[in-house]
Amino acid sequence: AFVEEDAFVEFETEFMGSPPNDKVHGRMHSRDDGTVIISLQRGPDPAAFAKVLVHETAHGYMFRYKSDRMIPRWLNEGIADWIAGVIVTASNIVRQRQVQAAERLRSTHSLERLFDSDSPEYWQYGVASSMVDLMIRHDKEAFRLFFDGIKEGLTWEDSLERAYAATPEDLIALYGNEIGVPDLMP
Numbered sequence: 001a002f003v004e005e006d007a008f009v010e011f012e013t014e015f016m017g018s019p020p021n022d023k024v025h026g027r028m029h030s031r032d033d034g035t036v037i038i039s040l041q042r043g044p045d046p047a048a049f050a051k052v053l054v055h056e057t058a059h060g061y062m063f064r065y066k067s068d069r070m071i072p073r074w075l076n077e078g079i080a081d082w083i084a085g086v087i088v089t090a091s092n093i094v095r096q097r098q099v100q101a102a103e104r105l106r107s108t109h110s111l112e113r114l115f116d117s118d119s120p121e122y123w124q125y126g127v128a129s130s131m132v133d134l135m136i137r138h139d140k141e142a143f144r145l146f147f148d149g150i151k152e153g154l155t156w157e158d159s160l161e162r163a164y165a166a167t168p169e170d171l172i173a174l175y176g177n178e179i180g181v182p183d184l185m186p
Helices: 005-014 046-064 073-087 093-108 122-138 140-151 156-164 168-179
Strands: 026-030 036-040
Touching (some): 036 046, 073 122, 073 140, 093 168, 122 168, 156 168
Antiparallel strands (some): 026 036
């Protein structure tokens, strides 16, 4: 954890080979040998720092959990943000993202290919975390089965079918109804 943003940027650029943009305050790096490196910048807001720390640590845990199989980016970011929102109650960043994402979806009626993206836009983190929240509230055990299925090698779509007896279209419809956008498109 770096006190100053410049030190974080320098570390990420010179040692990790991935210069961050101005919206990135932490990163989790994983390696094929199971190594996880998490780097963060502290910044002036202790609650925001705690949120980033928990978010990036969640990524590291998910990488190491059960297997080295990767989970889809939307789900990875959604779980990490959801966990940070639950644990770091002093920060309202996750909740703000969720509210802003729902507002955007009410005007666009589109997830803008969230499920297909290897690099979701920041507003889509709010969609992903609120979708994770919905799935967990709907059935915690099914969510565990869903996540474990992906780590066991199933596609997320097949794991969703196994755990929830649902398709991605069903998930989109359920989520759309939850936020008041019954005609939500992928």
